Amino acid sequence: MSNFIIPNLQKEKIEAFLAENKRLDGRKADEYRELVVEDGVSKNSASAVRVKFGKTEVIAGVHLALATPYPDSPNEGTFMTSAELHPMASQQYDIGRPGIESIELARVIDRGIRESGFIDFKGLCIKEGEKVWQVFVDIVAVNDDGNMLDVAGLAALIALGRARMPIYNEKEDKVDGYDEKKGIPLDKDVLSFSMTFHKIGGKIVADVSKEEEAISDFRWTIAMGDNDGEPRITAMQKGKAGVITEEDMETILNLAESKWKSMFPKIREYVFG
């Protein structure tokens, strides 16, 4: 992997704009880019969706396969997330073994979904101790213009929310296409989505572009779900070597709370169609 290099002049320009609450693309510091969701990218999987925040674009797909359960949870399906930061998405990425960016991305998304209880793993059991469904979420970056964590995370949720349930042929022990009317077992009440904030030149910025991302001090990802109309934190991850001061913490938690309130209903709609 090579680093994404930003000339000092461009860095100063971004910071000068932010000092006036402006950004190079015309947004305010806390403003998100337009969200676009497109369904049906591949008819051969349980689901495959394209999700865009401005120019950042990912495709996420869900596959279900027959598997043997783990001995310590014989009546539960299994789950695996992969994320591929493909070289088509940025000059920064290379072909080959996943780098730390891909690994962190996949792990943060995997944990967020797994630990929230969004997937009903018991509902994925076919025969206890013998046969369960294994759910794969595969994320491929198509164009990286920043904030890959939020875009990829949302794409994973939408792909799961729209995934069709495969039909199990018990006699021949194989999969016979999909049940178009039936989704995979999910607990819709625990849906949570992530918002990542960066600190750049003393300012807190939401939904960063690739250039903004490259010059930030730290990033802080906060996932929140619904608890009787109020946001509840379900996952967090801080990235990069900058530190979060007490003041940053207050500012970002307040911002996350207000953003969650305005975005959650719309995101819910996207996930469950």
Added chain:
Amino acid sequence: MVTKKGIYTKRNDGRKMDEVRSMTAKVGIVPSADGSASFETGKTKAIAVVRGPRTLHPQHMQNAQTGILRVNYGMMPFSVEDRIRPGPNRRSEEISKVTEWALSSVVDLSGFPNTVVDVFIQIPQADAGTRVAGINAAAMALAHAGIPMKQMVSAIGVGKIDKTLVVDLDKYEDSEFHDAEGSTDIPMVFTSRTKDMALLQLDGKISISEFKEVVGMAKKACEDILKVQMDALKNVGGEDNE
């Protein structure tokens, strides 16, 4: 500390909710290294070794402006009940990276351009909180190696078990408690002087106000941990490092 009504009212090992496990820290445990330390909390043991600054290879990774810090975290194959396959995995690579970020926030390698300082963290025995124990050991090992640091860092795992906020989760609290509201674990790192957050991760379910409260508990715990780290550093070469 506010204790809300919940089912988790007593800890297995009899600790108070805001009490850290007993800690042991030693500095200078690996003679051939530039710096080394161990940090134990309850049954969790971590050792950290620092090598460098030394010339970074391959050359294209060198930075002409500053030296870089490189962290490698790993659990020993026999550290948990199910054997861990030796070598890196997705979990260990992510923990290495977040640890590297946390330590990089306080080290200053601008005097050593084109070099690398390697930090190796190994866990011989695990009972939850291995990444934070590793960071506590690594901070001491960096200081022991004489690496310029703006301040120290101390690390702690805090969380919420059902409705109760707790400090320094053990394995049962971290991964075996699933009743009622379940377990939320939050590893954190604080800088010693400015009390800023250098590492933060969270999994579970917690309200914003509870999160702020548990941050306060973590800061307080880190003051105790810092004392243990500093005492061990003052004691280098001495008999009693506890």
